Amino acid sequence: MSERPPLAGVTVLDFSRVLAAPMATQILAELGATVVKVERPRSGDETRGFEPRLPHGESAYFFAFNRGKRSITLDLKHPDGRDLARRLASRVDVVVENFLPGTMDRLGLGYAELSADNPRLVYVSATGFGQTGPNRDRKGYDTVFQALSGVMAMTGSPDGPPAKAGVPVADMTSGLWVAIAVLTGLMGRATGGRGRHLDVAMMDVQLSLHALNAARLFALDEDPVRTGTEHPGRVPSAAFRAADGGWLHISGSDQHWVPLCTILGLHDLAADPALRNNAGRVAERERVMRALTEAIATRDREPLVKELRAADVPVGEVRGVREALADPHTAARAMVTAFEHPTEGTFPALRTPLRETASPPPDPAPPPLLGADTDAVLTDLLGLTPAEVADLRTEGVI
Incomplete structure (x- = not known):
């Protein structure tokens, strides 16, 4: 009953x-x-x-x-x-x-x-x-x-x-x-x-x-602007296009940075102490995003997503509605x-x-x-x- x-x-x-x-x-x-x-x-x-x-x-x-x-x-x-x-x-x-x-x-x-x-x-x-x-x-x-x-x-x-x-x-x-x-x-x-x-x-x-946008305004007197898929206060957090045309979104914190760079072959970035914390990566956003974009563009989406997930790097495929509703977890x-x-x-x-x-x-x-x-x-x-x-x-x- x-x-x-x-x-x-x-x-x-x-x-x-x-x-x-x-x-x-x-x-x-x-x-x-x-x-x-x-x-x-x-x-x-x-x-x-x-x-x-x-x-x-x-x-x-x-x-x-x-x-x-x-x-x-x-x-x-x-x-x-x-x-x-x-x-x-x-x-x-x-x-x-x-x-x-x-x-x-x-x-x-x-x-x-x-x-x-x-x-x-x-x-x-x-x-x-x-x-x-x-x-x-x-x-x-x-x-x-x-x-x-x-x-x-x-x-x-x-x-x-x-x-x-x-x-x-x-x-x-x-x-x-x-x-x-x-x-x-x-x-x-x-x-x-x-x-x-x-x-x-x-x-x-x-x-x-606007809780977070307002926090930025109140703290820095900075009027927030649109950033596409990027996060204004975190790097990396953005969507990237893979070699096969598929898109994936990566949103990582400090503990994910070295595994991400290792998987993508970005050893120079992984070894750079200035990029080990988020504040450093935000300060060098353009350099970091360019390197990630170029590296991901050489990899097919599904194998890369599988490898990133195995390393506990937060990642998700950018899906359409039909695909999301048909997912086995759904x-x-x-x-x-x-x-x-x-x-x-x-x-x-x-x-x-x-x-x-x-x-x-x-x-x-x-x-x-x-x-x-x-x-x-x-x-x-x-x-x-x-x-x-x-x-x-x-x-x-x-």
């Missing part, structure tokens, strides 16, 4: 859409919480229409961030829809929303009003710029936050233009902080007996990613799995990476069809009769 998942018994009312907050609530769902996703009638979360589309019209984008949830449709512009939302909020543990600040207050669904009926409510607002500040009403998307925060300026080659990260880093790191906010609120409620309103700003999250960790969807059939999925050592990772549940759980949620949580639900549907409330 399997154990109860860690968040079993926690119910989340999820008003969020697109990526960051839905990613967070998917994590909560896969850790055992019941997540009720509130969507607009007829259209739902706008990502239901995003590419890539599947043969029966569903969106793989939506699938990536909405597994294991229950979907209900509510027209929050209709007074009856807002009333149903308030009643649902009085019966749940957590509310997550990502509207612009003030929107939920104008709908009568802000923290002050909902917590009056449910003092233990944990309420998380996930926005671009937070609940305060001159930009609180400004809209933005992942790449906008990468640009404004300095992340984009730090990404790319030194002699090239700024570049966005290869994944939606602003959305996904913010999603992690939304999940942390929910768990923080639940823990605080468990110890203090009351709920709270937690404010997660995507811009704040991106600025927090398979051994069961990171790629699948779920059964009612219209699209079997579809692959990446697992939520958190797992217990004593239990196998749970299989992901499929994302819901739009409004698939409206009737069940309204009857089970609010006690509405089938006739009352039918009337709400006729009136366009659900």
Whole structure:
């Protein structure tokens, strides 16, 4: 008999859409919480229409961030829809929303009003710029936050233009902080007996990613610049092209320097006492990088990687997504799995990476069809009769 998942018994009312907050609530769902996703009638979360589309019209984008949830449709512009939302909020543990600040207050669904009926409510607002500040009403998307925060300026080659990260880093790191906010609120409620309103700003999250860049700025008054695959404070730490065209990334510390040079035949560099510590190699970055680049360019990637690994030199092949997902270690960790969807059939999925050592990772549940759980949620949580639900549907409330 399997154990109860860690968040079993926690119910989340999820008003969020697109990526960051839905990613967070998917994590909560896969850790055992019941997540009720509130969507607009007829259209739902706008990502239901995003590419890539599947043969029966569903969106793989939506699938990536909405597994294991229950979907209900509510027209929050209709007074009856807002009333149903308030009643649902009085019966749940957590509310997550990502509207612009003030929107939920104008709908009568802000923290002050909902917590009056449910003092233990944990309420998380996930926005671009937070609940305060001159930009609180400004809209933005992942790449906008990468640009404004300095992340984009730090990404790319030194002699090239700024570049966005290869994944939606602003959305996904913010999603992690939304999940942390929910768990923080639940823990605080468990110890203090009351709920709270937690404010997660995507811009704040991106600025927090500059911890090391800011340390350099604060310590040296040096404005960091993009360095490609190189590390500003460590040499060697960079990607190199091998003779067969493959790329590998080496990131070594002092104890790796002599073994690396020995394998590459760079005996003069290995014998140079000025290069035995990282500070010396950073000071002679150009000389060191030129020698490493020329030496690695004469070796094929796979044999060189095998030799470096045998000498405990930290190295990794630069892989594409397909190659990384097909790796035997990925398979051994069961990171790629699948779920059964009612219209699209079997579809692959990446697992939520958190797992217990004593239990196998749970299989992901499929994302819901739009409004698939409206009737069940309204009857089970609010006690509405089938006739009352039918009337709400006729009136366009659900």
